[in-house]
Structure formats: C-alpha cells, structure tokens
Amino acid sequence: MKQFEHTIALDAMGGENAPDKVIEGLKLFLDQDRNIFFLLHGKEEAIQKSISKFHIPKENYKIIHCAEEIKDKDSVRDAIRTGKETSMWKAIDSVKNLESDLIISSGNTGALLVISKLIIKMMDGIDKPAIAGLWPNLKKTSVVLDLGANIEFNEKNYLDFSKIAAELYRVIFDEANPSVGLLNVGSEEIKGHETLKNAFAQLSEAKNNFIFKGYVEGNQIKDGNVDVIVTDGFSGNIALKTAEGTANYITTEIKNIFSNSFFGKICYLFSFPIFKKIKNTLDPRKYNGGIFLGLNAPVIKSHGGADALAFYYSIKLSAKILRGKLISRIQENFRDQNG
C-alpha cells in the first residue's frame, strides 16, 4: 500500500457549490501531486456523486460521512452546541485524533475559529489564533495578519505573531531571512498608539527570527519591500476589505469604460490576449486561503465564494505548509526563545 507524506482533512460541505467545488479543486491538485491523502468530511452520497463526476483516484481519499453541516448563517454559539455531527467539527476532530495533519474548510469563519481553538487547542502561551493571508504585491507576495480574529492586539500578540508569521513566510517562500513590519499610520504627530509603540520598542531590541523593518504604512503593503506585515485584527480586516473593494472599483470602472462605447468594445476585442494576461495576473484565486496561526495544527479557511480553482490553490498552500513543517518550526522557535 502506498505511503503518503501527509493527510489533509477537507470539510467538503462549506461555502457555495459544495461539495462539487471542493472535489473539483481536489482533482486539480491530484493531477499534479499524488503524495497527499485526503479525508473527505460530509454527506457521503453527495461526495460520492461528485467524485464520480470528477474521477478522483480511489487510493487518495476516504469519505467520512457526516450527517450535518454548519451553515454560514449559524451563530457560533449554536455551531458549538449542536455541531458535533457536522463535517467541520469532524474534520477538526480528525486532527486531534492524529488521523490528519491539517484542515481546510470553506465554512463559517467564526465557527471554524472557535471550534478549532476548542478541539486543537492553542500553542503554549498563545491565547487566540490570528488569521494570516497572502497578498500579491509589486515584487512578489507578502503575508499580512491579523485579518480579523483579534479585534485588539496586546504587545505580546504583536511579538508572538511577528515570530510565527516569519516562520510561515519562511516555509511558504523558502526565504531564510524574512522581514517583518508593523502596520501604522503616517504622520509623525499622530504615530501609533501606546501598545504599538511598545511592541516596536521590544521588537527593535529583541533577537528575532526575522529582520525587523519597523513601521509600514498602508500604501507600502503593496510595494513588496516587507515580507510580513503585522497588525491587529480590526485594522487588518479593514485593510483587507478596503483592498478588495478598491480592486473591484478600479476593474469595474475600467470594464465599464471599455464596454460603454462601440470603439471601446473593438479595443477590448483587439487587445483580448492582453486582457487575459491581466486577468490572470490579478486573479485573487491564486491567493485563496486564510491561515489560522497559533493553534497546534494548521487550519486553512478557504473563501466561502471560492470556486474549484481557488480551492485547489488552498490545497496547494496547505501541502507547502505541511511539507515545510510549519508547526514544529514554530514550536522550536518558541522553545529556543524560552530556553
């Protein structure tokens, strides 16, 4: 029997068009890489049907039937109280039981955060997970966190998550010395709040596992001069959503101008190969996957509206995180710092 490098638990039921998009995304992954095994959590019949449609190789998966699923509209409280038979819960449980190494879910973010914390537990000394994301920039890709798990950060959060996210960056991008910056506002007079200033002072003095670059402003995130950008979950979420809204605004305005005149339509058709390239370059699906950090195992949140290709990218990211041994690297790091 084939030995697999790792096992990934998929919550096959979360998000739009599940389980089809999950199984099709899996198919795209297995076309390139057959060395990972998958536990597919969800309604057996629906998954089976989807598997026949997309021809998933038998040896790469096992279905774990789960009668229930957590809905996006469910409150976190309800999800915890009544969620034990759901695909999300059982997928997370499989990591605790050492049947799998990582979970991917497109389901309810709040429920995924809280149930993961409940079952997998936080790493020693970390209180709450942070959500990290991959942001394309003018040079390459950066890691930005926290994208919304912690409304406020204390000093320790800034320090811990700088360290943890530096390891994440190292694992994903194979960069020995990633740089880390703290997101702050610009003008000198009004620079940052006390917690942030204290974190800055401590990071400037500490021996870190990264190059500390000090403060970064919002417009610099997309420059690509800093690998990891750390901020509290409130401003991080606002940065994320504002970037999404701005990208949508600009591309919509451009589309409208091309399609509002006959000449514009001709220009679009003439330049079609160029537009295809632009669409590919700016495709957000390549960066799909919020990475929960600080837990004893990696948990990946795929965007609820993600399609098969986007889901494929979140599997690819997950394989990289497992092969790079992210969790043990982080643990070592904290051991080194304490010892």
Next chain:
Amino acid sequence: MKQFEHTIALDAMGGENAPDKVIEGLKLFLDQDRNIFFLLHGKEEAIQKSISKFHIPKENYKIIHCAEEIKDKDSVRDAIRTGKETSMWKAIDSVKNLESDLIISSGNTGALLVISKLIIKMMDGIDKPAIAGLWPNLKKTSVVLDLGANIEFNEKNYLDFSKIAAELYRVIFDEANPSVGLLNVGSEEIKGHETLKNAFAQLSEAKNNFIFKGYVEGNQIKDGNVDVIVTDGFSGNIALKTAEGTANYITTEIKNIFSNSFFGKICYLFSFPIFKKIKNTLDPRKYNGGIFLGLNAPVIKSHGGADALAFYYSIKLSAKILRGKLISRIQENFRDQNG
C-alpha cells in the same frame, strides 16, 4: 470696488513645487470663478514671480509676505515654537483675525492640525479635529473620516463626527438626507469593539440629522451605498493608504502588461482614447483635499505632492464649503440637539 463672497487664505509655500503649483491652481480656479478673494501667504518675491507667470488678475488677491515656512520634516513641536513668521501660521491667523474664512495648505499635516487647533480653536464640546476625505465610488462620491487625526475614537467622537460629516456631505453634494455608516469588521463572532458597539446603539436610537445605516465593511466603502463612513483615525488612515496602494498596484500591473510586449504597445496605442478616459475617471486629483472638521473654521489640507490641477480642486471644494455655510450649519445642528 468689487464685493467678494468670501476670502480664502492660501499657504503658498507648502508641499512640492510651491508656490508655482498654488498660483497655477489659483489661476485655473479664477478662470471659472472670480467671486472669491485670496490672501496669498509666503515669500513675496517668489509669489510675485509666479503671479506674473500665470497672469493672476490683480483684484483677486493680496500677498501677505511671510519670511519663513514650515518644512515637512519639521517636528510639530518646533513648528509651534518657532513658526509664528511662517506662511502656514499667518494664513491660519488671518482666519482668527476675520481677514479670511478658510485656509488651504499643502504643508506639514501635523503642524497644520495642531496650529489650527491652537489658533482657530475647537467648536464647543469637540476635543480634537478629525480629517475627512472625498472617496470616489461606483455610484458617486462618499465622505470618509477620520483619516488620521485621532488614533482612537471614543463614543462621543463617533456621534459628533457622524453629525458633522453629514452636514459636510449635505453642503458638498446638496443631498437633503445623507446616510451614515460605521466602519466595522465582518464576521459575526468578531464584530467590533465595545466603543463601536455603544456608538452603534446610540446612533440607532438617537434622532439624527442623517439616515443611520449601521455597520459598513471595508469592501462596501467603494460600493457607494452609504454617503458618509465614520471610523477612528487609525483604521481610517490604514484604509486610505491601503486603497492608494491597491490602486497603484493594479494600475502598475496593467501598465506593465501593456508595455511588456510589442503587441501590448500596439493595443495601448490603438486604445489610446479609451485609456485617456480611464485615466480621467480614476484621477485622484479630483478628490484632493483633506477637510479638518470640528474647528471653528474650515481648514483644507491639500496633498503635499498635489500639482496645480489637484490644488485647483481643493480651492473648488473650499468655495463649495464656504458657499454652503458649513460651519454655521454644523453649529446650528449642535444647538438644535442641545436646545
């Protein structure tokens, strides 16, 4: 002698390429509108030279010679201690002395905030100014604040600035019932901090001078469904800068793809009228001008890097604010609420 509707004090020395860009911007404004008088603060010789170059009509200005100027790199403390002979200080002073009704400066933001507060004073019951900006969106333009003056907001700040910004919106866009939203993060589990929740509760119950639309997420700013978006200066500044960075990222990537191949260059040339239209639609210069709110007179901060056209737009905005009687409208509003 001609009677003017209003007098605007210009700090002619702040920002890049001053005073030329200020005087050229003034010329663009006077070509359309001769009913405003300008006090030009700065080095007389330099301003005079610039005036001959751009042919400013004599009856529309007076030069107030100021030997000094505040530099962008000056600390706010130094600016206050040694700034009394500077163009910025004297421009602000002219409002206090009722010689002018509004100041526009492209200089040091921190100094402009602090000196304005020192000289013009805050409105009764308001502690500190907030900075509002105009943001284009898919439907029209919204007002977003605070863009960086107050790192933290208390409940009262949310309430006061909702009211004040609603008046601003009404004056600029002639909209009887503007809508106001509070910027917040998305997921239900992690929705907002206590201060924000309390502000939400109070705004839901209060009799407001606007339609309260509740929470808005970052991606909705650009949708155009809410006229005024209120947030603390930390996340507002991060939203502003992230939007700028994202716009720059997307337009740079698109430019690169068109210019990286011979075919791309041909497409660009062929579609040139369309690109001209896009550039015009997305031109940030049309929204130049940070509006300081909460002071006893309007103070407009033009972007330091703004050119003549951008400066012209900040003068146009200023004229609208004066003609709409923003300050007395705000004052009335607070009187009504208290009485």
